[in-house]
Amino acid sequence: MNGFRRDPEDVLAELAALREGDAPTHGGRVLSYVYDSGLAELDELSARAARLVQPVNGLDPTTFTSVAAMEAGIVGFARRVFHGEADGVGGADGADRSDSAEVVVGTVTSGGTESCLLAVKTARDAWRSVRAGTPRVPRIVAPITVHAAFHKAAEYFGLALDLVPVDPQTGTLAASAIEDRLGDDVALVVVSAPSYPFATLDPVADVAAVCRARGIALHVDACIGGFALGFWPDDLPTWDFAVPGVTSLSADLHKYGYAPKGVSVLLTRGRDRQRHQYFRTTGWPGYPVVNPTMTGSKPAGPLAAAWAITEVLGDEGFASLSAKTARATAALRETVEGIEGLRVVGRPTGPLFAVATDERVEEHLRVDPHHWADAARQAGWFLQLQPGIVQADGSRLPHTTHLTVTPVTEDVVPELAAALVVAADAVRGVPKVDxxxxxxxxxxxxxxxxxxxxxxxxxxxxxxxxxxxxxxxxxxxxxxxxxxxxxxxxxxxxxxxxxxxxxxxxxxxxxxxxxxx
Structure with a gap:
């Protein structure tokens, strides 16, 4: 007798049955939440890498030195992709002659939300460090399209979130609108590369210039698209650490790094600034606790999987996958733009876009994006519905349907495009639900x-x-x-x-x- 309550094979069979009720994670039928490279070899690689470190506790990289090596590898990769390398960093002789105020350092986290939380925590504590004793509540200034993780961060860490309206037709942000909100109570400005709701690439360079002149920190949230934009085949405005004044940047490896959930990276310009990210205490009778992230004990599996994938793919592999994604995105945008009654919102950047009703056509020809998404779902395609919202200036952002495109999407574009056309035909003229x-x-x-x-x-x-x-x-x-x-x-x-x-x-x-x- 092994003392087991149930046969392990029976339990695994039950789990397999439970998984049958999930939306499909492979094959390109779910256009949100999952990021399928289309390469079964990467799935197997990540599973094997995670299995090798299954017992490892990422809490202490001095005890489990593999954690330190893998994290350094991932941070180094991300720093290079996002133009955070400086002269003298990682020289051949191993010496570090870089300016500590300018060197980009980083941490691997459990996901984009944790990266964003830590960016805000760091900004708050850095702001407090030069304003000791002030009773004021620090502010975060960001466009309304900023990810909800910053709402959570403001609530968790006691900051005020000051949301700036964007153009209701395009989702774009004017740098002057950010500048108008700045004051010495602003601990952090956040922009997106791109935003989740509309895939807008915020004007990073313009906002950074304004922030730098005022001595205000700027975070670029590239959680969803960063590792795609880093290898995107089209020319893009400069948006990462190549822009002077960008203080920190977050990007998720479990999105377009093709790693399993959950693993992200947070990069920060300046060692001293990044040290505000840490929690530390020796005020209890146990071991000294020093954590760069929100968690203490943490799995090493996602870290190992992400490290293995970056090592195997390299720049060429990532560029190839981004090219596949770019072709699929362009094809689907062209399909939607050819559907009477729908429009792509604004000028999206990268591997995602949002679709709204085209109100330029007569009512009987309009297609409601939510009815459209429901019709597509009945045909086995999962699109993401997004509500409309009234901004602080009284203008209304439209209700939309969101599509996130991945490399595997290119393999199903003809089938998906046909389904989107059929779905639109099925609901054309049906008014929005009141x-x-x-x-x-x-x-x-x-x-x-x-x-x-x-x-x-x-x-x-x-x-x-x-x-x-x-x-x-x-x-x-x-x-x-x-x-x-x-x-x-x-x-x-x-x-x-x-x-x-x-x-x-x-x-x-x-x-x-x-x-x-």
């Missing part, structure tokens, strides 16, 4: 109608929130599950107050993973 009408339809299912619900804002208890989710069709039955059509759900997200929507989504995710029975 969130207010959906709300009105829920009134009969809610005790007391809508007014108490809207007045409660985020102060719902769990049972009330769950009841509302059930009425919407997002929770109920065995294990709940999403409705077949997501357009009405996104319409509700737009119609309900933001705090209330957030509270309902908290309840949804909490209930989905709650044990049953």
């Amino acid at each position: 969130g207010e009408l959906v709300l009105a339809g829920l009134a009969d299912a809610l005790p007391g109608g809508l007014e108490p619900l809207l007045a409660s804002d985020a102060g719902l208890d769990s049972d009330t929130a769950a009841g509302l989710l059930g009425a919407i069709g997002l929770l109920g039955g065995e294990g709940g599950g999403l409705p077949a059509q997501m357009a009405p759900v996104l319409a509700l997200v737009e119609a309900l107050p933001s705090q209330l929507t957030g509270r309902l989504l908290v309840e949804l995710l909490a209930r989905v993973v709650e044990p049953r029975g």
